[in-house]
Amino acid sequence: MLPVIETIPLRQMASGDRLYLQLYKFIGAQPGKKVYIQSNLHGAEIAGNAVIHQLIEFLLTINDTDLAGEIWLVPVCNPMGTNERAHHFSPGRYCLYEAKNWNRIFWDYEKEADNLIVFTKSQLNIDPKVVRQNYLTIIQQQFAKILGKINSPSGVPYTELFGYKLQNISLDADYLIDLHTSTNQALDYLYYFRNRDDSAKYFGFDFGILLDKYDGDAFDEAFIKPWLALEACFKELGRDIKFDVEAWTLELGSGMQMNPDSVAKGLRGVKNYLVQKGVLQVSNLSDDTKTHEMTFTSSSKRKKYYAIAGGMIQSRIELGSSVKAGDKLYEIFSFNKEGKLPSVIHVCAQQDGLVYDVATNQAVNEGEFVLGIVS
Structure with a gap:
């Protein structure tokens, strides 16, 4: 037709x-x-x-x-x-x-x-x-x-x-x-x-x-x-x-x-x-x-993670991974302008869930989206 x-x-x-x-x-x-x-x-x-x-x-x-x-x-x-x-x-x-x-x-x-x-x-x-x-x-x-x-x-x-x-x-x-x-x-x-x-x-x-x-x-x-x-x-x-x-x-x-x-x-x-x-x-x-x-959840159970410092994302967990509370999600190696060596910050999951969304850009300013988890 x-x-x-x-x-x-x-x-x-x-x-x-x-x-x-x-x-x-x-x-x-x-x-x-x-x-x-x-x-x-x-x-x-x-x-x-x-x-x-x-x-x-x-x-x-x-x-x-x-x-x-x-x-x-x-x-x-x-x-x-x-x-x-x-x-x-x-x-x-x-x-x-x-x-x-x-x-x-x-x-x-x-x-x-x-x-x-x-x-x-x-x-x-x-x-x-x-x-x-x-x-x-x-x-x-x-x-x-x-x-x-x-x-x-x-x-x-x-x-x-x-x-x-x-x-x-x-x-x-x-x-x-x-x-x-x-x-x-x-x-x-x-x-x-x-x-x-x-x-x-x-x-x-x-x-x-x-x-x-x-x-x-x-x-x-x-x-x-x-x-x-x-x-x-x-x-x-x-x-x-x-x-x-x-x-x-x-x-x-x-x-x-x-x-x-x-x-x-x-x-x-x-x-x-x-x-x-x-x-x-x-x-x-x-x-x-x-x-x-089919697994059902709700939008109120989504948790978005934003960079707690500016820097580069490394060792990030893979999209589609299941995580437990306390599991490491990613690291930020963060430069500074304070005369100090760069630091590595570890970020862990606050809840169990599934990683359903991750940022394309792995260089982040503080407060920018890194990944999303739904439980």
Whole structure:
């Protein structure tokens, strides 16, 4: 089947050149869920682009009768971040002009849903599918007000315009998948949200991190938090509802790289997820998720280690290693300007856990990231 391809204007530069988003819509013969998948929100995190490219190649080989619903794909979703360079390196994690993280800029309806209890009480005896549509309508009505600000003579900062463009095409999705990598060097894993453990297994990753602690207005968070809040409100009023709305962030290894194993794992996981959710109707995909052992932990159990002195990192423990409290994690050989010989500082683990993320640069200023452990 062939996609509908849309090119969305994004930004005009001082030179007169323009940036665009490219959206690929695969629309099935039967109605169903809407799946939104994007990649490269942070400039150095490019592995998801390969996943989307290979997913497009796969979808071209199936018939529209093999797809129930729609799959919307946006590779290279942040051209500003993707094109940013510092010598040979591709940072692109922040909008430098506004000093904002590209993945902490999105509109979150939950923060302005002051009448949530009133709405929930009005929906207590209504079918969940109708409740979903009623709530989505309210979210869309509130979101539409942003366009008035964008089109006003005073305009808005670019990050607001950019956030609007991405959310405008994803707000009504049922399933949202945001493809990332570490900015540094990391394992493959996924982030998931409350009460979505069973679906997390469909991706076939070795471990997943429950987002029980939020950093800010990230893309996946802003999408699903209103629905989690509504579920919690129903529960307080005595009715258990779990909406078939899910958001995922897949972390596919290391930044500035398209590691073939990480790409293959991401592609296999996305395809299997779509099959298990009834979006893809293909039978020739192997499914080992029923027997796959997956380890779950939570974001509140992550521990990041920052350099306690400036210097050079040596003897650092390998990525993917399991550690016990008290094990040596790394050494810093630290120079000084005090007329003394260089010193070697040993840093040990404060807790048991798995080393899931390590810094690419082994020269550190005091206070810079060295590695991350999750227990």
